[in-house]
Amino acid sequence: MPTLFNSTATAADSRPPSRAWLVVGLLCFVACLNYLDRVMLTTMRESVKAAIPMTDAQFGLLTSVFLGVYGLLSPFAGFLADRLSRSRVIIVSLLVWSLTTWLTSHCTTFQQLLATRAVMGLSEACYLPAALALISDYHAGHTRSLAIGIHNCGLSIGSGMGGMGGWLAERHGWGFAFSLFGIIGVVYAVVILVGLRDAPRQASAASTLQEKTAFLPALRSLFGQRSFYMLLTYWGLIGMAGWGVIGWMPTYLQQQFHLGQGEAGFAATLYLQIATVFGLLVGGAWADRWSRTKERGRLYVAVLGMIIAAPGIFLTASTDTLVFAIAGLVIFGFARSCTDVNTMPILCMVCDSRYRATGFGVLNFFACGVGGLTIYIGGVLRDAHVNVRHIFVVSAIGLLVCALLLSRIKPRR
Structure with missing residues (x-):
């Protein structure tokens, strides 16, 4: 039977292979580009709307379509990473989404922009399940959470750099950033083509996995676990909070505290x-x-992370002082990341080791569906002249529900 809970491995087995930390380093930059390319559009709302006329609901739809496609294809993308070479799935994903990012800079109509966001969702869906599964393959023992944490730092840095989108749009036009980072991604895809490899055990077992791994049995195995349902609900609520902040926090801060587009994006x-x-x-x-x-x-x-994160996002939504709003975001970001870094390790505790990437893809499917709906509702609320802070209040309640769900999850025996 495949190993289900690797933290009980012997000391010798828990030592990561020699390339393990190199793989984390290579993927950390890919993760940065992954979130930078998807997030920076939300920080240049005024510039994009000035160049391509659209309503706030349509602007919200751009991210919702990305998340819809991204989420819908995530289970299948995760299955590809379980069945095929994880490293090759990552490289192709990076190349396609970088080319799409570059093409985005040449859009002149809302329909073209919508199409590129859909293709972006398709290509980026393949990355995260494969990357986290590959890191879990290399880090089978007591380095797993830290290794994933270092990788996810790239996601956070990319999200933080997303504020550059609004800043660059004010100075060079909204398409400049998409062109620049698209070219950088294409070049880096060539770099990791040389340096990225599957983990030794995963590579040696590739032919066996191709014979034994099938999509429907994978889903039956995952949904046969009560803990997986709780993990699915928890990740959906996380998606509501995370994508609500990503999609509408720049606009909320800009209007609530009378900030400029670039300043609000950075804040x-x-x-x-x-x-x-x-x-x-x-x-x-x-x-x-x-x-x-x-x-x-x-x-x-x-669990502790969720309990601390909920008051943080509630503070941001309820205060009329910018310093307190930023303080709430800081608390939320620090505490919620303690959960993010452990999602794949917790998934490894409750599912068959053959279906890790597929399992994470299913989690992404649900979270992105909830997140996309949250962002679209934010646009509808704005068109109806309703403050989007209500989304953040509901998110805070959801985080407390997350803590309760996580506390009831039991490792699979």
Whole structure:
């Protein structure tokens, strides 16, 4: 039977292979581009709407369509990473979404922009399940949470750099950033083509996995676990909070505190993501250390993170003082990342090791569906002249529900 809970491995087995940390480093930059390319559109709302006329609901739809396609294809993309070479799936994904990012800069109509966001969702869907599964393959013991935390720092840095989108749009036009980072992604795809490889055990077992891994049996295995349903609900609520902040926090801060587009973009992303980077490193190291003595150590860290994150996002939504709003974002970013860094390790605790990427793809499918709906509702609320802070209040309640769900998850035996 495949190993289901790797934290009980022997000391020798828990040592990561020699290339393990190199793989984390290579993927950290890919992760940065992954979130930068998808997020920066939300920080240049005024510039995009000035060049391509659209309503606020349509602007929200651009991210909702991305998330809809991204989420819908995530289970299939995860299955590809379980069945084929994880490293090759990552490289092709990076190349396609980078070319799409470059093409976005040449859009002149709303329909063209909508189409490129859909293709972006398709191509980026393949990355995260494959990357997290590949890191989990390399880090089978007590380095898993920290390794994923370091990788996810790239996601946070990319989200933080998303504020550059509004800043560059004000100075060079909205298409400049898409052209620049699209070219950078294409070049880096060539770089990792040389340096990225599958983990030794995953590579040696590739032919066996291709014979044994099938999509429907994978789904039956995942949904045969009660804990997976709780993990699915929890990740959906996380998606509501996370994508609500990404999609509408720049606009909320801009109008609530009378900031410029660039200033609001940085305020909504920079401080949040700096806090998130610290949370990923602290939460990852803490969870790895706790898992050495407690089987549920990673779960405990994630539960505490949700309990602390909820008041943070509520503070941001309820205060009329910018400093307190940013302080709430900092608390939210630090504490929520303690959960993010442990999602794949917790998934490894409850599912068959053959279906890790597929499982994460299913989680992404549900989270992105909820997140996309949240962002679209934000646009509808704005068109109806209703303050989007209500989305953040509901998100805070959802995070407390997440803590309750996580506390009831039990590792699979």
